Amino acid sequence: MPNSPTLFPAGHRPRVALTRRLPEEVERRMAELFDLAPRGEDTRLKPGEMVALMQASDVLVPTVTDRIDAAMMADAGDRLRLIANYGAGIDHIDVEAARARGIAVTNTPGVMTEDTADMALALILAVARRIPEGLAEMQAGNWNGWSPTALLGRRIGGRQLGILGMGRIGQAVARRARAFGMSVHYHNRRRLRPEIEEELGATWWDSLDRMLGHVDIVSVNAPHTPSTYHLLNARRLKLMKPTSVVVNTSRGEVIDENALTRMLRAGEIAGAGLDVFERGHEINPRLRALPNVVLLPHMGSATVEGRLEMGEKAIINIRTWADGHRPPDLVLPSML
Template identity: 55%
Template sequence: MTMPERPDQPRVSVTRRLPPMIEARMTELFHTDLSLDDAPMDRTALAGAMAECDVLVPTITDRIDADLIAGAGEKLKLIANFGNGVDHIDLKAARARGIIVTNTPGVLTDDTADMAMALLLAVPRRLAEGERLVRSGTWTGWKPTGMLGRRISGKTLGIVGMGRIGQAIALRARGFGLSIRYHNRHRLPDVVERAVGATFDPDLQTLLEFSDFVSLNCPHNAETHHMIDAARLAQMKPDACLINIARGELVDESALIDALESGTIAGAGLDVYAHEPAVDPRLLALENAVLIPHMASATVEAREATGDKVIANIQMWADGHRPHDQVLEGWV
């Protein structure tokens, strides 16, 4: 849906349906081309939008690669991403064309951390299995050996990626009696480590060997692609559980399935997948995997806050200022 021309305002192309209040505000402020349906744009549609707009508002489902950026119109000067992660955008190509890229940091932290804790509880306590058992109509009642899971208090949580979300998970996990270890590109200041009660592991192998639960919370890039592969899974405890709410590409999914099938690790809680929305049928068949549909940040509050940041970034750029949330070189 295209709104009437506003010559004094930038033309903004939005690739997916956004919360109604965000779409309404965008159409008030900008000449906005909204998506009529909620299907991802194909490559031809993306190229067409990028040829005509001043500002593109993509989401994680849109792969903005170097070829698309090279074919963009001269007017395109801002890619205002709806979301925090920008691994679906070729930042180097955007910089070469003088296109600013912004994201929306901070608005998803609490909701994503909450879901990480939900998965951390669901996997060892077999919540999804129990729910399926009740719905199947085959449950025969309580018994001392029925649906035995694993206690989480007194165990160790290893956090890979100790940014905003990692720290929020650590604070929540302490309330459940977990000890916290973390692995990060850079060690946190002492004051932050004390605040979240975390111990730094400079070597990922050490964290994997000592952790009962491992939570992945880092961006996807060349360095982190398949950072959890067969060799890394073999370094984990046999009764350990892997939680991934970050990006599916962080994990070698085939190796993870093999590890879950063979008992190399005890379980996994996944919100993201290597080829989503497609999910490997072997993964779907596993009882020791809790699978949810990329919904860690899916709250009304988070989506509206994300939209507010997108609008603020566009307005600051349109007013001739550097957007607060510009993604700078080396972000990933």
């Protein structure tokens, strides 16, 4: 990062380009502070369009839907100096390539923690209690009244929850799970401090394989990195109980989606709640057809409050960088 007091002369505002439409309040604030290039349509940019935007901007504000690789940055020229990601995940950005070209990368961590944890619990309840099936029956006008054996789900109180990835969101899920009477287990790269384990009532498993065979529900809260790609592969999914449920609100690539689909169809896993998918918005049609699966369109962080806080963090990162200082949410390769 440059150490100069400011990167721009007095009166000059950095050119900031958006790749998607952001909430009106966020765009208005950015336009007040920067030379903003907003999007007219909320559509995904093609690679060539993205490169052209990078060539004409000091700062790019992408989202999780934008793939920014080394080749694109090599074609972008020398003007771009900051990628201020609107979101916490940065697996869609080649951070190493950006660093090599002198491009800083920032993100917006922390603001989506509570919202995503809420969605994880919502998916657990929706799958365990078969809420979408009941909703579909009501909307179709097929309900003929209460029955002792209709749409029987599973109680979540007293069940064993296994959390894969015990960062901010994983810990927030654990707090909610305890309030519902669940026992909390977790697997993480590093064990939590004893006082945090005690607060969460969480049991650490150094072996993911052993934890998967023990728990009733698995909540995936791990980022997508080379080491977590297909972490829940076919072999590991087979270790789970036939009555178990998988919920994923982090990154679709962590689960082998084809293997999960086969096991759900065969009744080897009882159900799944997925807010993210291995191939983005391209959903396996076999997965979509299953009655024991709840699919959501990446809604985990979709609250008004969360989106505004993401925008505020992005603005702070841009302003701090433009003033010649280290942005508070600078992403380093060692953090990946």
